[in-house]
Amino acid sequence: MTQSAPWASDPERSRGRLHAEQTGSVRGPRNAFQRDRDRIIHSISFRRLRHKTQVFMAPDGDHFRVRLTHSLEVAQIGRTVARILGLNEDLTEALCLAHDIGHPPFGHAGEDALKAALMGVGGFDHNGHTLRTLIEIERPYPLWNGLNLTWETLEGLAKHNGPVRHPGWALRAADATFPLDLTSFASLEAQVAAIADDIAYDNHDIDDGLRAGLLTLDQLMAVPIVARNWDAARARFPDVAERRLLGELVRGQIGEMVNDLIGETRARIAASGIDRVDDVRAAGQCLAAFSPAMREEERDLKRFMYANLYHHPRQMAAANAAHGIVTGLFAAYRDDATLIPAEWRDRLPAGEPDRSRHIADFIAGMTDRYAVARYREVVGPIDLPEGF
Structure with a gap:
């Protein structure tokens, strides 16, 4: 296993949990972040993700992704990156697995409907609802509400996309219950989890869009990163039928994005001079990131996906x-x-x-x-x- 970097989150130095727990009834040799991951996996909210929209509403096809399979794919990418960078894999995995727990049914369409329904009482956003679910709504324990996750897991879920300067009511309530330093950056584990989410849905939604017949390869060739990886797959397997190369296309793109993320993050860490986890929070910028060139290519891909898949009639x-x-x-x-x-x-x-x-x-x-x-x-x- 890769040696932990000095700026990795350390479960032995966690800021703790909201509710003190008995230490004499330890269930297995797990550290604090491993327990968080397991609590998330065993939660009712996590299980329900198997029947919540990722791209397609209540899909009949057995091969389409749902929120649960998406979360597992995010965790796979996030954990790989964390291992290479010497970060805490368990915290990264917990954040990846939990990041979509607050989504209502039907994805963003359901979120927009709840936002409108609650307009007069503060609105709704899925990220704030993730914290509300994990701190208040889940109730598997006899003495308190919530999963009683560590501060680091809750902090990472609250601000994995960066500092939150104008939180909605649900996130404000979570922060009032267990202050999460919302105006600072989150750990590198949280930053990696956020980009792992982008990498997973950028590429796997292509696969689902092609499978559903809403996208075509000819359309996708207008996107530079897709055209480049398709040409590379064709060059490696010139005699293989097109339909057998789609998985190779997706794998190639994920690999290119992951390698770029690792290289750019290493460069930013070196340039920042950080030497402990608190330095990450005070760095004033995200340290886990794509290079400028890849960031622009990824934005081009997103624009294409919105125009041709997410906003398809x-x-x-x-x-x-x-x-x-x-x-x-x-x-x-x-x-x-x-x-x-x-x-x-x-x-x-x-x-x-x-x-x-x-x-x-x-x-x-x-x-x-x-x-x-x-x-x-x-x-x-x-x-x-x-x-x-």
Whole structure:
């Protein structure tokens, strides 16, 4: 195993957990970050990711990615990069696995619907809801709410994309409960997890888009990084059918992005002069990053994917239907609390904003298929467009 770098997060020097835990009942020889990873994997919220949208709404095809498989792929990339850079692999993996736990059903369409429903009481964002879920909503322990994760895991989830200077209400509440130094940068493990997320969905969404017939190879050749890696795959395997080279294309792009990330991050670390983890938080910039050239190529790929896949007419029709499902559920539960299952109804606050936020908590935890079933039960029939 690669020796830990001096700027790697150390579980023995963790800032601890919100709630003190008994030390005399240790369940296995695991450090603090390993326990965090295991708590995330064993959580109900993590299991529900298997039926939450990644790109396609409630997909019928067994081969399409969902939030769960995406999170596993992010973790695989993140852990590899962390190992090469001498960072803490367990913390990186925990952050990768948990980063999408706050997503409601139907991905960004569901998030937009909840944001609109909660507009008068602070709105909704999936990152803040991730912290809310892990600190408050998950309740597997008898003496406190939440998974009681370490400060480093919660901090990394709160600000893996950089300092948060204008947090929404959910993240403010998490920070008030367990101060997370929101205006500083996060650990290198969190920074790596954020870019591993980009690398995973940039490339695996290509695979799913081709499989669904919403993208074609001819279209993709307009993107320089794709054309370059396709030509390289063709050169290595000139006599292989095109359909057998798609996996090689995706693997080649992931490898190119990972190698660039490692090289640029090493250069930034060397130039920054950091020698401990607190220096990472005070560096004034993200130290884990793509090179300028790769950053521009990755942006070109994202622009292509938004124009040709995420905003494809079939995808937009599905997103509009999903928006309507979440909006309809929220209105139904707001207007008639008896429709809410007893477990959630018994804890329903009487006044605002807590009442609306509690209803949104319930809906945000739903899987795609559960949301569709509940809509048909409490609102009425719905004809779903192609793409569901």
